Amino acid sequence: MAGNDNIKLYVPGSVEEIEEKAKHYRQKKYKKYGVILGILLLFLGIAGIALIYQKYTSVSVVKTYSNQGADNNSYAQFATGVVRYSRDGVVFLNRKNEELWNQPCQIQNPVIDVNEEAFAIGDVGGTSILVFTKDGLKGEIETTLPIEKLSVSDQGIVSAILKNESSPKIITYDAVGNVLVEHQIDVNKTGYPVAVSMSSDANLLSVSYLNTQTGILISKVGYYNFGTVGQDKTDNQVTLDEYNGVVMADLFFMDADTSVAVGDDSFVIYRGKQTPEASDTIKLKKEVVSAFHSDKYIGFILRNADTAGYELCAYNKNGRRVMSVDFTGEYAHIKISGRQVIMYEGSKACIYTIGGIRRFKGDLGADASELIPVFGINKYLVINANEVKVIRLAK
Known part of the structure; x- marks a missing residue:
């Protein structure tokens, strides 16, 4: 049979040549995708910078929920919801203002201390402390003396300063009221306890004392270790520092x-x-008007001596200053949430980034008992006795 000169057989190259061509193809494809991704990231970066430096002076209402509260209610952010508390009880709400649980109680002068996993509400001047988690009431504590200050751990362990002019006590209770540790304070020797704070794991208790017995103002800061390290120490005390004046x-x-x-x-x-x-x-170098903190930053409002208004500043955990700005106006509520400093009083609010950029100054459109950032760009929850609003910052 005669051959056909028009027919040619395809002879594949070597394995190395095939892999080289495939590699070249992949490189061209990745380069193309890399250019597209680079442009996208550049665009997002520019948009992000614009959002950070954008200043807002008004708000728009995204959604409104009715509130069955009262004017004497107070609010605190806890876990993924909001605690509403008053003389008559404690309510835990989600961020749609839906009631998750309700605990009636009678507390004349409620004060709250919030940790990540638990919070406690005490009756200042009274003898009742209630301990809660996100699931509801965990326990009740009855003290033998009037309550002045308290602090709660994540486990619901509570340390409280109990008032007694001549011999105050600091007592640590478990969540159901059993006494774990009791300190009888010698005012003449140590001073009167003015502040107390417990670590989240309940291992350490910090107490500040004020002593004026010698005519010289002296503060003492003491730490008590309730673990194995403090067992062989007098009263579990492992640290005591003095600060004159x-x-x-x-x-x-x-x-x-x-x-x-x-x-x-x-x-x-x-x-x-x-x-x-x-x-x-x-x-x-200036008088501290108030202090506030998060798990990453320490914030202060300082009184300006030579000019009107105040200085808002913040430090990281290493003691390095990360922001300092001057502002005017009076704000009763100030807190750090994430990388924001939020200040509000009535319907007026001012919000700074932790880097010192003012994001918002203006009217919220309603009085705020609590102001909480929520998921979404420039969105916040404004809570008061009449309603709960989801707002967005606007120009």
């Missing part, structure tokens, strides 16, 4: 290893999970 009026734990004592013109960062030691003392 300073009132250490506030204490708080930022994490298990970091806690802070706040004075009238300075603050001290303590480090240590078992035996805390003062590691950084930061002078503020």
Whole structure:
């Protein structure tokens, strides 16, 4: 049979040549996708920067929920919801203002302390403390003396300063009221306890004392270890530092290893999970009007001496200042939420980023008993006695 010169057989190249061609094809494809991804990331970066630096002066209402509250209600953010509390009871709401549970009670002067997994409400001047989790009431505590201050751990363990002019007590209870540790304070020797804070794991208790017996103002900051390290110490005390001429009026734990004592013109960062030691003392050079914190930042409102208004500043856990801005106006409620500092009073609010950029200053359109950031760009929850509003910042 005669051959056909028009027919040619395809002879494939070597395996190496085939792999090289495939590699070249993949590189061209990845380069194309890389260019597209780079353009997209650049666009998102520009949009993100624009959002960060954008200033807003008004709000738009996204959604409104009716509220069956009363004017004497107070609110606190807890877990994924909101605690509403008053003299008559405690209610836990989700962020759609739906009631999850309701605990009636009679508390004349309620004060709240909130941790991540539990919160406690005490009757200042009374003898009742109620401990809650997100599932409801965990336990009730009856004290033998009037309550002045309290602090709760994630497990629901509560330490309270109990008032007695000559011999106050600091008693630590479990969530159902059993006494775990009792400290009888010698006022002449140690001073009167003015602040108390418990670590989230209930291993450490920090107490600030004020002593004026010698005619010299002295603050003492003590730490008590309830674990094995403190068992062989007198009263479980592992640290006691003195500060002359300073009132250490506030204490708080930022994490298990970091806690802070706040004075009238300075603050001290303590480090240590078992035996805390003062590691950084930061002078503020201005009078502290108020202090607030998150697990990452320490914030202050400082009174300007030579100009009107105040300074808002924040520090990280290493004691480095991360923001400082001057502002005017009076705000009763100030807190750090994520990377925002939120200040509000009535219907007026002011919001800064932790880097010092003012995001919002204006009217919320309603009085706010609580102002909470929610999921979504520039969205917040405004809660008061009449309604709960979801708002978005607007120009």
